[in-house]
Amino acid sequence: MNVTTLSRKSPSAVEGARRWTVDEVVALYELPFLDLLFAAQAEHRAHHEANAIQLSSLLSIKTGGCPEDCSYCPQSSRHDTEMESEKLLDLDEVLEAARQAKAGGAQRFCMGAAWRSPTARQVEAVAEMVKAVKDMGLETCVTLGMLKEGQAQLLKEAGLDYYNHNLDTSPEFYGQIITTRTYQDRLDTLQRVRDAGINVCCGGIVGLGESRRERAGLIVQLANMHPHPDSVPINNLVKVAGTPLEHEEDIDPFEFVRTVAVARITMPRAVVRLSAGREAMSETLQALCFLAGANSIFYGEKLLTTGNPQFVQDQALFERLGLHAVSTGTESKAAITA
Ligand code: SAM
Ligand code: DTB
Ligand code: SF4
Numbered sequence: 001m002n003v004t005t006l007s008r009k010s011p012s013a014v015e016g017a018r019r020w021t022v023d024e025v026v027a028l029y030e031l032p033f034l035d036l037l038f039a040a041q042a043e044h045r046a047h048h049e050a051n052a053i054q055l056s057s058l059l060s061i062k063t064g065g066c067p068e069d070c071s072y073c074p075q076s077s078r079h080d081t082e083m084e085s086e087k088l089l090d091l092d093e094v095l096e097a098a099r100q101a102k103a104g105g106a107q108r109f110c111m112g113a114a115w116r117s118p119t120a121r122q123v124e125a126v127a128e129m130v131k132a133v134k135d136m137g138l139e140t141c142v143t144l145g146m147l148k149e150g151q152a153q154l155l156k157e158a159g160l161d162y163y164n165h166n167l168d169t170s171p172e173f174y175g176q177i178i179t180t181r182t183y184q185d186r187l188d189t190l191q192r193v194r195d196a197g198i199n200v201c202c203g204g205i206v207g208l209g210e211s212r213r214e215r216a217g218l219i220v221q222l223a224n225m226h227p228h229p230d231s232v233p234i235n236n237l238v239k240v241a242g243t244p245l246e247h248e249e250d251i252d253p254f255e256f257v258r259t260v261a262v263a264r265i266t267m268p269r270a271v272v273r274l275s276a277g278r279e280a281m282s283e284t285l286q287a288l289c290f291l292a293g294a295n296s297i298f299y300g301e302k303l304l305t306t307g308n309p310q311f312v313q314d315q316a317l318f319e320r321l322g323l324h325a326v327s328t329g330t331e332s333k334a335a336i337t338a
Contacts, residue, residue: 040261057101081242127158152196170217207237236277264293
């Protein structure tokens with residue numbers, strides 16, 4: 001594949017209908033780096049404001065003690081990570097964190113819980129948080145694990161804007177990472193979220209030991225969802241002591257940038273988030289990710305349990321790169337469209 005065939009093969013008009021094959025996505029990965037970045041940036045500018053970045057802040061509202069065995073995750077009770085299981089935070093604690101995020105400039109507040117699947121009571125408690133955070137003028141997102149019939153609807157009624165539920169990796173590699181729930185379980189939850197009219201935030205992790213073809217397999221799954229996920233977090237594995245992936249080899253940084261570019265090209269209108277792993281990245285590498293089409297970050301000193309760059313560090317980086325925050329509620333929908 002070359003850049004010319006690429007621009008002919010991915011017109012935004014057929015975005016909704018296009019089905020990608022793994023071979024086609026691997027071919028994108030194999031483009032010369034500069035051709036790939038050029039194509040991704042061109043696609044980016046056709047659909048999004050060029051220098052605008054969406055800012056989401058994260059809070060772990062229920063930390064640790066999760067029964068699932070996701071091998072990357074410090075919150076699984078099956079790994080020896082010395083993480084205590086905590087109870088669900090009180091509404092006041094959540095609102096205080098949301099106030100701080102808003103004061104720092106965040107547009108969206110994402111609440112994560114280390115659950116396999118919430119109970120009815122837990123969903124009610126989270127719905128109350130969603131409503132209160134939304135009333136503060138922030139967009140809301142939650143990630144609570146698998147949802148049962150009716151739970152997404154309840155969250156929607158509380159004012160939930162986004163539900164994050166990742167596919168994490170390709171169907172072929174998935175069984176080496178998680179055994180306690182299936183790929184289909186994840187797809188079912190995503191369908192419930194979509195059916196309830198909530199925006200879908202769905203992406204994955206790279207650096208789990210997968211091959212390039214398996215990375216392409218994840219992108220194919222995401223890009224063949226119609227409509228595409230509204231938001232696509234690309235996480236770089238944060239290696240936490242005590243997890244089975246603690247000693248996994250680092251992914252080549254250019255391969256990470258390629259993954260962002262391939263996500264941008266295959267899902268032109270999605271907001272692609274440069275997610276976990278930024279703390280270990282140089283600012284130069286982050287700038288390359290923005291050039292490759294990333295237009296969102298997790299903003300604030302903590303992800304769920306691990307670190308993230310400080311507010312001031314990101315503010316300084318934005319200043320140096322001439323980037324600015326997307327204004328609340330507009331995201332890509334009000335941005336330049338071709
Ligand atoms: N328990 C819920 C679930 O798994 O859907 C919600 C919280 S879970 C921590 C949310 C996502 O965080 C995971 O799907 C995974 O993509 C990401 N994540 C967890 N640990 C990570 C790590 N060490 N490095 C990068 N991403 C990670
Ligand atoms: C997502 O894709 N990444 C975020 C969010 N969705 C919930 C979580 C990253 C977690 C990194 C490890 C931790 O801090 O525990
Ligand atoms: Fe639990 Fe989510 Fe971590 Fe898996 S990723 S162990 S489901 S908190």
